Amino acid sequence: MKQSPLFTNKESKALDSLAIKELGFREETLMGMAALSVFHANEDLWKTAESIWILSGTGGNGGDGYALAHTLYQEGYKVRSFSTAPNKSEAGKFYETLVSKTLGAIGSIDDFYKEWEEAKEDSVLLVDAILGTGFQNELSEELTELIETINDSDVFFYRLSLDSPSGWNPYALGKSEEPNVFVYADSIEELGTRKWENVGFIYEKDAIIPRYYESIGFPIRTHLSNVTFSNRYYLEADPESAIQTLKRKNKDHKYSAGSAIFYGGETGMEGAILLSEQAFSRLGGGINKIFSPSTKISSLVLKEDLSKMAQTSSISEISNDPFFAKTKTLVVGPGLTKYPKDLEGWTLPEGKNLILDAGAIPSFGNKLPRGNQILLTPHVGELNRMTGKTHNSVQAAYDTLIEFCPQNNVYVLLKSFVSLLVCPDGFSYVWESPNPKLATMGTGDLLSGILARYLSLDLTIPESVQLALSLLDHSKQLEEPYPSAHQILKSLVELV
Structure with a gap:
């Protein structure tokens, strides 16, 4: 990096x-x-x-x-x-x-x-x-x-x-x-x-x-x-690697190109989990499946693309699905309004990555899942809710997270005009590249899908964060002053 x-x-x-x-x-x-x-x-x-x-x-x-x-x-x-x-x-x-x-x-x-x-x-x-x-x-x-x-x-x-x-x-x-x-x-x-x-x-x-x-x-x-x-570092932009890493190799098949599971999208909020999945698949992901509490999810997904997989399900049923054993990365949270109780104390199998975003960000007092590759992606308000503390600067957030992350064996990526990744091993990384074009609904869902794409390629969480943020930085070049999340995704797909 x-x-x-x-x-x-x-x-x-x-x-x-x-x-x-x-x-x-x-x-x-x-x-x-x-x-x-x-x-x-x-x-x-x-x-x-x-x-x-x-x-x-x-x-x-x-x-x-x-x-x-x-x-x-x-x-x-x-x-x-x-x-x-x-x-x-x-x-x-x-x-x-x-x-x-x-x-x-x-x-x-x-x-x-x-x-x-x-x-x-x-x-x-x-x-x-x-x-x-x-x-x-x-x-x-x-x-x-x-x-x-x-x-x-x-x-x-x-x-x-x-x-x-x-x-x-x-x-x-x-x-x-x-x-x-x-x-x-x-x-x-x-x-x-x-x-x-x-x-x-x-x-x-x-x-x-x-x-x-x-x-x-x-x-x-x-x-x-x-x-x-x-062990604090600036993460420096790596725009070329962010693009080249996503390009498929001739020998790739649908699993080696990256596999993922997405869970979220309560009724009326299905678009959030669909956007995360689109970011993953349109940026080269090989195979994935959407699980959702919404009874409409299958019809919405199949209406968009008959080759995709979707299922109405609780989060506890995912681990029983045959696809779960084959996939490397899970994204939970886009389109959810509250932390799923089934995650409390759940153990993530070795070799898999779990991204918790949006509604899957726990509140203070919630029991976190256990595992070695768990990434939470709160914005400042969600961080305050998660820790029970108020943070007015990146330094204050760091002081909280440098204790929180080792105690809970999780990575936390704080999303703000300055992004901060704190790791359970005590290392931390700062990304300082304000991008007002990302200040629009859906860009957090977009980031989750992009992170899943890089993690599915066996990259570490810090490497994946650096490349995901570098890729999103390309959106600064859009002529549209206030692009939608779909417009941003389309521009990134064109780069790849």
């Missing part, structure tokens, strides 16, 4: 300390490397600014800001450096002194406000180096006013944050009646490590703010341990 490690604030600090104490890096060297990385990564951006203002705080993040100010100035840009207070780290003091010698006096917050009042609209590119990723306390009144000024002012045409937007704290979201105050960064430069706490940073509707990773020599491959890494 294409993936990149994600580090918490604590883990990033541990790597920073390791690089300095064990590998012999000087902190000044790391700050200088960070400044050069940011400078070169944004050369086109600097050229758009009449003036660049860098606001530096008292910690390592502020030191990075001073190092960047020095580099920009030496490269001929018009730079103004401001400080919230003197820097506290030795490396930060080094660059603070360097800037005062090269740029001249470093402005105070009062100086910042005076120059801001005289500045022209859209004339300043602001670099936010006030607070680092480790700051989780309440903001002082002075910093709150400063950040609100930065956000509201027309003087700043672009706001770039180093490592993390100052004041951003995903764990505080929704916990107070007062809105969270943080810099509304237009982009973020993550230095040395990709930051877990930045995942899901958003202040505009349906828009994840761009984050860019700049390597500065941290030992993120050679010195990982339980202290410096907790």
Whole structure:
């Protein structure tokens, strides 16, 4: 799988300390490397600014800001450096002194406000180096006013944050009646490590703010341990593999091409389970059968295609069907309104996969089925119902699921503008690719069918999730602004 490690604030600090104490890096060297990385990564951006203002705080993040100010100035840009207070780290003091010698006096917050009042609209590119990723306390009144000024002012045409937007704290979201105050960064430069706490940073509707990773020599491959890494990864898009994996081979027969069982579709909701089955079969699945509590299911299925199999049944009767022994994957839930009691404590036979979606997502207190390959696919509301907790950020959801998944031996794929897969072995994967075209009825049913298709090819659950989400990402290219789930499926079939 294409993936990149994600580090918490604590883990990033541990790597920073390791690089300095064990590998012999000087902190000044790391700050200088960070400044050069940011400078070169944004050369086109600097050229758009009449003036660049860098606001530096008292910690390592502020030191990075001073190092960047020095580099920009030496490269001929018009730079103004401001400080919230003197820097506290030795490396930060080094660059603070360097800037005062090269740029001249470093402005105070009062100086910042005076120059801001005289500045022209859209004339300043602001670099936010006030607070680092480790700051989780309440903001002082002075910093709150400063950040609100930065956000509201027309003087700043672009706001770039180093490592993390100052004041951003995903764990505080929704916990107070007062809105969270943080810099509304237009982009973020993550230095040395990709930051877990930045995942899901958003202040505009349906828009994840761009984050860019700049390597500065941290030992993120050679010195990982339980202290410096907790097995969190970005899942990176793999659009070509998503398509090629689905193409049938010449030697395939109906079972090797993938087999599946679908259960769902209460009366009046049969379309949901039919859509899941269509996603599976039209994307190359070899053979499948639909079971449903609806008495209309057979007529609806056969009306669509005489070659298909369907049966009115309870979920407990499925395991007695001869087809059950031959199939690899079961999808339960699309078109159901409540968790089937027959699933409570049921044991999934070895070698089979079970996807629980929609109505088959249990409520808090329901007993889960047992097995080694069980995937639940809740959206946020269903996750809250399933765990009895409220989650306002992907980080909060992770904190719940990293205990829930091992305890229940299940995988959970949280579906949101940021998708999170947590595995029972402690590994987790983040998919951060908001797609407003999927915000339509039926796309969850579609995803279940696509997941079943990949799982039926003997891929692991993490591999199947990555490929399914990569395939669905192709829907972004549709010209239709609000495509239906059937239109999305048709476009994916054309790719395959």
